[in-house]
Amino acid sequence: MNFDWQTLWFILVGVLFTGYAILDGFDLGVGALHLFVKDDTERRIFLNAIGPIWDGNEVWLVTGGGALFAAFPEAYATVFSGFYLAFMLLLVALIFRAVAIEFRSKQPMKWWRQAWDISFSISSILSAFLIGVAMGNLAWGIPLDAGHEFAGTFLGLLKPFPILLGLTTVSLFAMHGSIFIVLKTEGALQAKLKGWVKNTMITFILFYVLTTFATLIYIPRMMTTLQQAPWLFIVPVLNVLAIANIPRNVSKGQGFGAFLSSCAALFFLMALFGIGVYPYMVFSNPSPENSLTIYNAASSVTTLKIMSLFVAVGLPLILSYTLSIYWIFRGKVKLDSLSY
Amino acid sequence: MDALALSRAQFGLTIAFHYIFPPLSIGLGLCLVLFEGFYLFTREKLYLEIARFYTRIFGLIFAMGVATGVVMEFQFGTNWASYSRFVGDVFGSALAAEGVFAFFLESGFLGLLLFGWDRIKPRTHFFATLMVCLGAHFSAVWIVVANSWQQTPAGYHLVGQPGGGIRAEVTDFWQVVFSPSTVSRIWHVYMGAWQAGAFAVLSISAYYLLKKKYETFAKTGLKMALVVAAAASLLQLFSGHDSAKVVAATQPAKLAAYEGHYETAAAPLYLFGWVDEKNGQTHGVSIPGLLSYLVSGQSDAPVTGLNAFTPDKRPPINFVFQTYHAMIAIGIALIAIAWFGLFLWWRGGLWKARWFLWVLVLSVLLPQAANQLGWFSAEVGRQPYIVYNLMKTSDALSKSVKAGEVLTSMILFGFIYSLLFVLFIYLLNDKIQHGPETKEEQGHRA
Numbered sequence: 197m198n199f200d201w202q203t204l205w206f207i208l209v210g211v212l213f214t215g216y217a218i219l220d221g222f223d224l225g226v227g228a229l230h231l232f233v234k235d236d237t238e239r240r241i242f243l244n245a246i247g248p249i250w251d252g253n254e255v256w257l258v259t260g261g262g263a264l265f266a267a268f269p270e271a272y273a274t275v276f277s278g279f280y281l282a283f284m285l286l287l288v289a290l291i292f293r294a295v296a297i298e299f300r301s302k303q304p305m306k307w308w309r310q311a312w313d314i315s316f317s318i319s320s321i322l323s324a325f326l327i328g329v330a331m332g333n334l335a336w337g338i339p340l341d342a343g344h345e346f347a348g349t350f351l352g353l354l355k356p357f358p359i360l361l362g363l364t365t366v367s368l369f370a371m372h373g374s375i376f377i378v379l380k381t382e383g384a385l386q387a388k389l390k391g392w393v394k395n396t397m398i399t400f401i402l403f404y405v406l407t408t409f410a411t412l413i414y415i416p417r418m419m420t421t422l423q424q425a426p427w428l429f430i431v432p433v434l435n436v437l438a439i440a441n442i443p444r445n446v447s448k449g450q451g452f453g454a455f456l457s458s459c460a461a462l463f464f465l466m467a468l469f470g471i472g473v474y475p476y477m478v479f480s481n482p483s484p485e486n487s488l489t490i491y492n493a494a495s496s497v498t499t500l501k502i503m504s505l506f507v508a509v510g511l512p513l514i515l516s517y518t519l520s521i522y523w524i525f526r527g528k529v530k531l532d533s534l535s536y
Numbered sequence: 537m538d539a540l541a542l543s544r545a546q547f548g549l550t551i552a553f554h555y556i557f558p559p560l561s562i563g564l565g566l567c568l569v570l571f572e573g574f575y576l577f578t579r580e581k582l583y584l585e586i587a588r589f590y591t592r593i594f595g596l597i598f599a600m601g602v603a604t605g606v607v608m609e610f611q612f613g614t615n616w617a618s619y620s621r622f623v624g625d626v627f628g629s630a631l632a633a634e635g636v637f638a639f640f641l642e643s644g645f646l647g648l649l650l651f652g653w654d655r656i657k658p659r660t661h662f663f664a665t666l667m668v669c670l671g672a673h674f675s676a677v678w679i680v681v682a683n684s685w686q687q688t689p690a691g692y693h694l695v696g697q698p699g700g701g702i703r704a705e706v707t708d709f710w711q712v713v714f715s716p717s718t719v720s721r722i723w724h725v726y727m728g729a730w731q732a733g734a735f736a737v738l739s740i741s742a743y744y745l746l747k748k749k750y751e752t753f754a755k756t757g758l759k760m761a762l763v764v765a766a767a768a769s770l771l772q773l774f775s776g777h778d779s780a781k782v783v784a785a786t787q788p789a790k791l792a793a794y795e796g797h798y799e800t801a802a803a804p805l806y807l808f809g810w811v812d813e814k815n816g817q818t819h820g821v822s823i824p825g826l827l828s829y830l831v832s833g834q835s836d837a838p839v840t841g842l843n844a845f846t847p848d849k850r851p852p853i854n855f856v857f858q859t860y861h862a863m864i865a866i867g868i869a870l871i872a873i874a875w876f877g878l879f880l881w882w883r884g885g886l887w888k889a890r891w892f893l894w895v896l897v898l899s900v901l902l903p904q905a906a907n908q909l910g911w912f913s914a915e916v917g918r919q920p921y922i923v924y925n926l927m928k929t930s931d932a933l934s935k936s937v938k939a940g941e942v943l944t945s946m947i948l949f950g951f952i953y954s955l956l957f958v959l960f961i962y963l964l965n966d967k968i969q970h971g972p973e974t975k976e977e978q979g980h981r982a
Contacts, residue, residue: 248647251602255643259635261609266632269624269703276613276620277934283614284945287607288952294603295956298596302963343699345617346936492698495625496705503629510636517644517667524648524655534651 201500202490205267206474208507212263214466216256218372218459223250225373227293227320228366229392230313238385239313241529243297243536245380248525250297252518254290266503270344270493271477278338278346279330282353286326289319301536321366328365332358334473335415337481344478344488357410364403368465371396372458375442379451380529393446393454404439411472417479418472428471435464540933542942543615546949550607552908553953557601559907561642562676562726563733563764564594565669568649570760572662586757587665588653589972590737595650596967600960602643604953609635615942619922619932625705626692626712627682634678642671676729680722681713686923687914688786690715704926720782721914723775728910730768731870731903737761738877739900740968742893753972755887758896762881766874772867777830783917784831787924788840790917793853794860795827795839796820803827803839808861811854816843818857851919859916863909866902873899 223246230242246253265272276283292315300312336357339348374392381389411418422428438460445454473479477493480486494500537545568590575583609631612620620628648656648664656664691711692704706712741758744750784791796811796818797803805827809820825835832839842850873895880886922929 248651251599251646252640252643254602254606255635255639258606258609258639259632261613262628262632262635265612265620265624266628269620269628272613272624272628273617273620273934276610277615277617277936280614280934280937280941281944283610284948287610288948290606291603291952291956294599294606295959298599299959299963302966343701343935350941495628496695498709499625499629499706502706502709503632506629506633506636510640514636514640514644518640521644521647524652532654534653 201497201504202494203475204504205494205500206470206477206490208504209260209263209267210466210470212256212260214463216253216260217466218462219253219256220250221369221462222246222372222376223253224320224324225369225371226377227316227373228324228370229373229377229396230317230320232392233385236309237531239309240301240531240536241381241385242377243300243316244529244531245377247297247536249522251294252521254294263503267495267500268477268488268490268493269495271488274340274344274346274478274488275330275334278348279333279353281350282326282330286323289322289326292316293319293323297536324366324369325362328362329353329358331365331469332361334478335361335411335418335469337479337484339482340478340480340486340488342486344486357414360403360407360410364400364407367396367400367403368462371400371442372462375446375451375454375458379455382528397442397446401439415472421471421474431464431467431471435461435468438464537939537943539937539939539942540930542939542946543933543937544929546615546942546946547611549946549953550604550611550949552911553957554601554604554608555907555911556904557597557604558672558676559725559729559732559903560597560736561594561601562669562672562729563731564590564597564736565672565733566730567733567737567761567764568594568665569669570764571757572665574760576658576662582752582756585753585972589753590757591649592967593736593740593964595646596960596963598646600956603956607949615934615937616922616932617934617936619927621701622703622927622932623923625703626685629706629709630678630682630685630712634675634682638671638675638678640671642668642675645671673726676725677722680725681715681718684715684718684721685712687721687918688715688717688782689923689926704923716786717779717782720775720778724772724779724910727768727772727775728903728907730764731772732907734761734765734768735870735900735903738765738896739898742896743968744971745887746890746893746897750971759881762874762877765870766878769867769871769874773871776864776867781831784839787918789842789845789850790856791831792840792842792845793851793856793917794913796853796857797827797839798841798843800838800841800844802836803831803841805830806857806861808865809857811857813853848920851917856913856917859909860913863906863913866906866909870899870902870906
């Protein structure tokens with residue numbers, strides 16, 4: 197039997213985007229909540245909580261994009277040209293976010309800081325929303341022609357289901373971010389933020405239930421792989437357990453436990469999404485015969501093997517120094533002369 | 537304008553703007569390693585002060601590089617989908633390798649470099665600085681590998697696809713990595729980047745000296761950067777010569793366009809000139825036989841001329857002639873500036889020559905200009921191909937993207953990049969005016 201290199205790379209690209217969702221997820225979430233604290237010091241604490249790490253987090257997206265290009269060039273070409281304007285908006289949002297973090301602290305004027313606060317927060321929310329909408333479209337399916345080119349329109353991407361998934365993503369990241377920021381703060385600010393965790397958690401769980409039902413009712417295709425390989429049912433079970441564990445950790449006052457549960461929830465949600473769309477990279481709706489699967493979208497097996505070697509060498513290195521750096525920057529945020 | 541012209545303009549705008557920053561990160565990264573290395577070796581506070589000051593400048597530059605770099609990773613898919621389908625198997629792996637081996641390294645350790653001064657030991661911090669510098673250098677390797685494959689494709693074969701169409705697939709990965717032009721171009725890019733970084737330090741230091749501020753700080757930084765600048769400028773001359781020889785061997789149409797050389801015969805080297813593309817003639821001041829000599833060692837050896845290529849296979853000639861010659865002129869000027877600086881330093885007149893310090897202040901713009909002009913020569917010189925002799929640029933576009941959409945994004949980028957550029961200059965100036973003192977030190981004085 198031949199080893200299924202395409203499935204391996206479907207999983208590996210998924211791992212990169214999952215890494216992105218877990219890591220940039222909390223800093224996009226912190227950005228989404230940024231405007232809800234009014235005080236300058238509190239806002240600086242928010243920014244400095246993610247200051248030393250957001251850049252490394254965003255690399256997961258860039259590398260995920262590179263890996264998608266290398267492993268599934270047809271999918272990369274179709275999705276990015278098809279979602280042209282949506283992706284341009286995402287890029288603009290990511291640019292604004294990056295420079296807002298960098299520029300805000302450089303001047304003390306109130307209008308200056310307010311302007312960068314707004315662009316930081318709006319661009320964080322917009323990024324999360326657009327990522328969700330893109331995933332929603334991949335789940336729902338987009339119209340492709342026989343040459344695998346996108347045959348729809350920009351407005352056609354804004355169907356109810358993708359919008360629902362966009363909102364779910366914003367609420368998920370907001371919850372993930374609020375759990376993270378509680379870990380990085382102390383005193384009165386932390387007490388206030390703990391209240392936010394409850395609110396964002398309830399909002400997310402409502403959206404989660406809504407999205408789950410909408411998927412079950414409108415996109416039965418997402419169940420196909422689960423039905424073929426029933427052992428995979430462990431994933432939705434663990435997903436529900438991870439989500440249920442968040443309020444449990446929170447009520448017991450286990451901040452770090454809640455964060456780990458939230459990370460696990462994101463991991464299993466991404467896994468569930470991957471299982472749902474598998475073996476399709478881009479499902480064509482209508483005309484499913486034009487779909488891009490992991491087989492007709494993939495690079496040659498030679499290339500997939502070479503890149504597997506990259507990952508085997510690179511990933512342990514990346515994980516070891518990423519963990520070391522998180523370890524060095526553990527603990528509460530202290531504002532000093534180097535801070536944003 | 538049609539979608540092709542707009543997409544080319546947008547790619548040109550976004551890559552040119554992006555390329556202001558990576559060479560600075562690479563060159564300044566090297567300087568940071570030197571500064572901090574000297575501190576570890578001598579334990580003199582002055583070197584630490586220099587390292588910390590330029591780290592703050594580095595942070596701003598790096599953020600700009602990241603913000604504008606994300607766009608580049610996705611633009612192949614958004615605007616050049618047909619290209620992506622054709623080359624993904626080969627070109628995509630180089631980009632993925634850049635992510636795995638370079639971006640994680642530099643971005644991960646950047647946090648330590650910027651915020652770790654008081655959290656980790658000096659040796660550990662030096663290690664972080666080294667890793668950021670190494671990551672920046674690795675990143676250039678992979679992107680030059682990808683681009684060199686477009687110039688001199690190797691290690692691939694063309695494979696027909698089930699759904700129609702063909703694409704390039706890897707046959708030999710090491711041939712892809714070490715395509716005929718890779719090594720000479722990496723050195724060329726590195727030297728350009730080291731010059732960019734070193735001349736930035738020279739410029740800032742000379743400015744302080746002219747303003748009579750932080751003089752010990754400025755003199756030490758200036759001397760160290762001058763050594764880097766002199767070495768890199770001279771090495772750039774050799775790497776440029778090497779690059780041109782590779783172009784002669786692998787992309788004759790490009791070399792002929794660089795020199796406006798039409799008839800296949802012994803070729804002169806133009807110092808400056810003008811190409812009359814209509815009549816196929818080049819006017820200007822030239823040294824007879826020098827191009828032939830540089831390419832093959834004999835001044836009467838024939839060099840392939842543009843007439844050997846039908847007009848539809850030639851790049852825009854006068855444009856690349858001008859950008860190429862301007863780049864070389866600047867390269868020579870940089871050697872002159874750096875070595876004259878060393879001469880003044882040796883004679884002991886460096887700090888008194890105010891006019892020369894002013895030259896150094898302005899010199900920061902020269903490597904930037906040369907880097908941009910060099911890339912314009914290399915990329916426009918490859919036209920009409922996006923992959924040399926394999927795929928035309930006009931066949932590489934996204935089929936599903938309309939001209940109006942590209943125009944929209946182009947205006948968006950134009951607006952944002954203008955804003956970013958103004959802010960970047962403003963903040964850079966702010967950091968320079970603020971000087972090497974930390975906020976606390978200023979607080980104590982006040």
